[in-house]
Amino acid sequence: MSKTLFDKVWDSHVVKHVSNGPDVLFIDRHMIHEVTSPVAFLGLEKRGVSVLCPNKTFATADHNTPTVNQHLPVQDPLSANQLKALEENSIKHKISFWGLGHKKNGIVHVIGPEYGITLPGATIVCGDSHTSTHGAFGAVAFGIGTSEVEMVLSTQCIMQLKPKKMRININGDLGKAVTPKDVALFIISKLTTSGATGYFVEYFGNVFTSMSMEGRMTVCNLSIEMGARGGMIAPDEKTFHYIKNREFTPKNKSWDKAMDYWQTLYTEKDSVFDKEYHFNAVDIEPMITYGTNPGMGIPITEEIPKASFIKGGEITYQKSLDYMGYNEGEGMIGKPVDFVFLGSCTNGRIEDFRAFAEVIKGRKKAPNVTAWLVPGSHKVLNSIKEEGILDILNKSGFKLREPGCSACLAMNDDKVPAGKYAVSTSNRNFEGRQGPGSRTLLASPIVAAAAAITGKVTDPRTLF
Amino acid sequence: MGYKKFKILTSKAVPLQIENVDTDQIIPARFLKATERVGFGDNLFRDWKYNQDNTPKKDFILNNPIYGGEILVGGKNFGSGSSREHAAWAIYDYGFRCVISSFFADIFRNNCLNIGILPVQVSDDFLSIIFKEIENDPKTLLEINLLEQKISIIKSRVSEFFEINPYKKNNMLNGFDDIDYLINIKEQISIFAKNTPL
Numbered sequence A: 001m002s003k004t005l006f007d008k009v010w011d012s013h014v015v016k017h018v019s020n021g022p023d024v025l026f027i028d029r030h031m032i033h034e035v036t037s038p039v040a041f042l043g044l045e046k047r048g049v050s051v052l053c054p055n056k057t058f059a060t061a062d063h064n065t066p067t068v069n070q071h072l073p074v075q076d077p078l079s080a081n082q083l084k085a086l087e088e089n090s091i092k093h094k095i096s097f098w099g100l101g102h103k104k105n106g107i108v109h110v111i112g113p114e115y116g117i118t119l120p121g122a123t124i125v126c127g128d129s130h131t132s133t134h135g136a137f138g139a140v141a142f143g144i145g146t147s148e149v150e151m152v153l154s155t156q157c158i159m160q161l162k163p164k165k166m167r168i169n170i171n172g173d174l175g176k177a178v179t180p181k182d183v184a185l186f187i188i189s190k191l192t193t194s195g196a197t198g199y200f201v202e203y204f205g206n207v208f209t210s211m212s213m214e215g216r217m218t219v220c221n222l223s224i225e226m227g228a229r230g231g232m233i234a235p236d237e238k239t240f241h242y243i244k245n246r247e248f249t250p251k252n253k254s255w256d257k258a259m260d261y262w263q264t265l266y267t268e269k270d271s272v273f274d275k276e277y278h279f280n281a282v283d284i285e286p287m288i289t290y291g292t293n294p295g296m297g298i299p300i301t302e303e304i305p306k307a308s309f310i311k312g313g314e315i316t317y318q319k320s321l322d323y324m325g326y327n328e329g330e331g332m333i334g335k336p337v338d339f340v341f342l343g344s345c346t347n348g349r350i351e352d353f354r355a356f357a358e359v360i361k362g363r364k365k366a367p368n369v370t371a372w373l374v375p376g377s378h379k380v381l382n383s384i385k386e387e388g389i390l391d392i393l394n395k396s397g398f399k400l401r402e403p404g405c406s407a408c409l410a411m412n413d414d415k416v417p418a419g420k421y422a423v424s425t426s427n428r429n430f431e432g433r434q435g436p437g438s439r440t441l442l443a444s445p446i447v448a449a450a451a452a453i454t455g456k457v458t459d460p461r462t463l464f
Numbered sequence B: 001m002g003y004k005k006f007k008i009l010t011s012k013a014v015p016l017q018i019e020n021v022d023t024d025q026i027i028p029a030r031f032l033k034a035t036e037r038v039g040f041g042d043n044l045f046r047d048w049k050y051n052q053d054n055t056p057k058k059d060f061i062l063n064n065p066i067y068g069g070e071i072l073v074g075g076k077n078f079g080s081g082s083s084r085e086h087a088a089w090a091i092y093d094y095g096f097r098c099v100i101s102s103f104f105a106d107i108f109r110n111n112c113l114n115i116g117i118l119p120v121q122v123s124d125d126f127l128s129i130i131f132k133e134i135e136n137d138p139k140t141l142l143e144i145n146l147l148e149q150k151i152s153i154i155k156s157r158v159s160e161f162f163e164i165n166p167y168k169k170n171n172m173l174n175g176f177d178d179i180d181y182l183i184n185i186k187e188q189i190s191i192f193a194k195n196t197p198l
């Protein structure tokens, strides 16, 4: 039978199939961070076992870290405690540890690709649902819970039922100001937040092949928001070019050997998927969300759908609009914006800062807007400085913060106050996600930039 | 970690008639700072349960003493969003052993099974019957029989079969977890590890 990209990577990692049960899947790369790992390490201690493959395990601090004055001791004692636990556990178990202040520190899903930890054909897990990001390189990558973190630490394996397969095909040319984020928000708005639950997605078509690696990461990152276990894109020349010569990428002969394997990673003709969708690139516009889940997105110029058009769940829909302070049938253009957040593992890479800078260049930040611009890693931060983007930002009245997850989940001090509206390039607009009572509008870096200089929801296409 | 075996559970249930309940609602991120698994039950549905001044929100179901029991019934697509197992811990620590919905998010379902909460997926129709029965009588008893994979509403004698993977079922019935299984096949894993290319 013809094999899909997903089949090839998954099947080659099955150590054992439990009859009538899950597969024992071998994990090539395990990324850990301070929030979901401490209890897993406690579990190891209780069982009296150690980490099986420390050289396949990578630790970074990101979820809980401050984004200003990172050189000073962390103020919040609970956060400081978690960071300390990660450091101690990493040292004890000889795991590579890039903690706060380390020059390679950053958001787990940003640094993985930057240093070649993320590779095509690998299985990658992390105690964070956006691990799907790494699928951009043709890896099978997915988020896990803390019991599973313990499982991987102690045995380098995870027990999983093989998900079903879905393919999302998009061909054609994307319009002006339409970014990979818009493509992803468009797909989620069509499939809903549970539309891909139980599936592993492959993105297919010229829209994805023409995207940069950063763009592919944004798309794969958001796979989880439609419920998918993960999403992936077949590796190609762009992928190989991106990973070549990075710190952890195989070198010389090992590279050639790896290339032989990587070249086989594509979906064969006549492969069968459990579900397929086809969309047309020209139908995608700059998107924005108006509700409290990522599936509640619309083209920025359209109106908030009427409750009567929503299939079932009208109570939930109304609750969501009440929370946002919006009414059905209203347009989004011109809605007031108090905060703008550029960052996260969805849109905190250098390409996102370039796109943001291009829009705000020569303009001024709106006085009513508080802007948090948070690079995904130190590497991104350095590029922002080297490429002159920092100057552009500063001239327009913006300041840059230090790397971390920041307002994506608001575990640190970067919290949007209750009732305030934030246009955010992150991935979740759940109630209180960016701080208790906060209201989030998800959008691309370009739409975020347009909001930052006008102080309201603005169609970026009117600005250039 | 070890959890109580799950065989038959007969209990009242708390009806949470909201769809797409995400893990940020179950346990907001600011309560994820512990390094041990303690105290999560107190913060279950924190921002739905309490006002910002920490006074209880009267209209939230968990604050209504009429409802109780070891079963939580949620609307469709329960547990979407973040992979935080803390969400499942909060539910378990609060005292629930079973969550019923007509659809669960993947990672949440796995997390539940891994720590000893039984996720029971029922049909949309059966879910509305449960909600209706509890609305009529908050003392309505449900029975979850894991061995037979059957959920019943005791008084009205309606029941439905539910799916669970046989391997996971066996784990729940015996209080086993995956790590016990994996440690047993460690040798096989080591041989596999030696032959992996990456």
Ligand code: SF4
Binding pocket: A062, A063, A107, A108, A109, A128, A129, A130, A344, A345, A346, A404, A405, A408, A409, A426, A427
């Ligand atoms: S940026 Fe947000 S989604 Fe990404 S790893 Fe951090 S908390 Fe998770």
